[in-house]
Amino acid sequence: MKRNIIIALFLLPAILICTGNGPAKAAPTHDYSFWLGSHYTSFEDYNKKVGEYNLGNDELLPEFKGFYLYRSDGSLFRIDGHYYDNKNAEVTARGIRGDRAGGEVYYRSLVRQEGQDLLENINARERTGTTQGGKMLTHAVNDPGADYNTHRQEFGTKFEYLLSRKNNIKIMAAHRSILKKGEEQKILSTHCFSCHLESNTAKVDRQTHQFQAGIQGDIDNYTLGYEFGFRSFDSKADELYGTYDEAKHPANGGNIAEFSSRLSYDDTTLVYGVYPETEKMSHKVRFKGDLGKNGRFSSSLGYSRAKNKRSDLESDAWVGALNYSVLLSERVRLITTATGTRLTADDPFIDVPTYRDGMAGTNTSAAISDFDFTRYSGLDRADARISAELIMRLNKATTFSVLTGFNHIDRYDYPLPEYHYKTNQFYGQVKFRFRSGIKYNNMVKYRLELTSDPWRSFRGLFESPGREVLMPDVIGPTLFSYYQREKLRYQAVTNQPTKAHLFEFSSTYKPDLRHTVMLGVKGKYDKNDDLDSLDVKHYSVQPYLNLVASPSPKWSFVAGYTYGYFKSRGPVSIALFDG
């Protein structure tokens, strides 16, 4: 892969130099710079946080940087490179050949260290009377002290070529690949839903490839373009296997058949932590130009289809956008936008083994033994957004703008099949900006968002005390069952607000060219007024102050202070598990 990058770096200038008929040549100039050195790194105590992107430890390593710039009339070629160590390096080459061609090739590499979840907060065991009971939550770290890190490499190319000056016909192509290799932690949840967690080391070998190609041209005052895109993701790493415990009573080891009959699988070794293998193809048409005497519009229509080849699931998306901007008078501009998205995804059928199949006392009613179901996609929706902004220059120094908009989301098959869950949001915003030459630049903004029926997780919360009926409302075996616990859920829950106030102020004071003071504050307060028993609200404030000064040509300094305070109120829920 590195060899391909080197070849591309040499090919790019050759392509650009040989491309088209450039302007008359003047004497070219060449600038080079090269830095050669070394660095030494050492750590004390835990190094994965403080040295998250640094692998070296008690090592003296060579390092170098290089720079090259070629300039002539209408042409420019530049290379910047930095080698830090064998996992951290970057190089970029850019070139322009008049208005005829331009391109870029780059390679970036970095390594990231990752910590190991010790699972030490996963410990619980019930008490029955004064003794310990059988229901417990335990964990096992099978790879204690594992050294997780991933090496990320990204390389890409971008190329644009003017085919014809008549109608300004251009073609473009771009490519990007991201490769990740290393090791990571994968946690297996085994036995009965959440009773036993295991940590193992998994190999990482993920690849993302993206390709785009397009063409555009002008017809009179309009520009028409088309772009094709392809993106793929796959994991080439060896499969990771985990052992699922034999189902049995956790305290006395008995009732094996009974416990086993309630699980989809147990006492077996299976692959887990599998990544999807996805492909996405997209097509987009763009159309823009003048509309009316002082107006301009831009529009696009796109279609994409994504597929998970591993699960054979597909999704389709249509996206359309229309923007229109018009100068209503010398001092007033109107900007309007409208976007629409239609997203649909396959609904997979989940085939679950018959519950307590063949066990004595089983109620053969399909309602309590057959839990096959269709998992309706949460992606299915229609999303429409419109907005209008009026920007007015009140005088030479002051600008005032008013923005209003409406968003509508219609989620299909949610919370139940054939249902539609619709969210509407209205927002309004006013903004003042005051400028006086380069000395003062001040801005103040306020925004109000009103949302009806924001997204909620239906039946997402367990019972609260005080509910009159505590027992599962399913008639079935006298034995308590895991699935019956889900019936205890009844409260829709959300952290989304119905009303939000946002405020922002910024001020820049520049008494002269050598000094600048910037200060400002952002604030937000939101809450949900529609919940019957929950109290959800958020509050944040973020002031900042920055100083930039160059008192003399000999010295300069930059200083700053930022502070953020965030407070949220929401439900804290206890997961009561009981076999």
Place this chain on the structure above:
Amino acid sequence: MYTMADYSSNVYNVYFTTNFRPAPKIQFSTTFAYNKSDARILAVNMPDISARVAADPVFPGELEYFNFEHMTEYSDLDYEYIQVGLGMAYRFGPKMQLTADADFARLNDSKGYVFGIESGSLFFIRTGIQYDF
């Protein structure tokens, strides 16, 4: 079972950088950054379930042992990060200069996260020669 609780976090950041060129041939630079962040769940007052315990027809007597007194500590985070850097460049002539810089960073983790206590220090020294053709 649930109750309403407040979760709050604070993030502070102070930074300072200078560049000083006492003579055309030599330049110094310094950087300093201090970050502090903390987060916690404030009081968690779970509902009193004692009245329900006796009435529970299936598992009488079990629920009374639920204990939430340490629950507010589960999400405590408290990090402090200090970074200091010094740099120097000395120009031998119009085309060549010597550079040297050093960094020290210290992370103090008072509460620990799922990875355990993450306190640690980093020392870094770099020297080199630059040639401008």
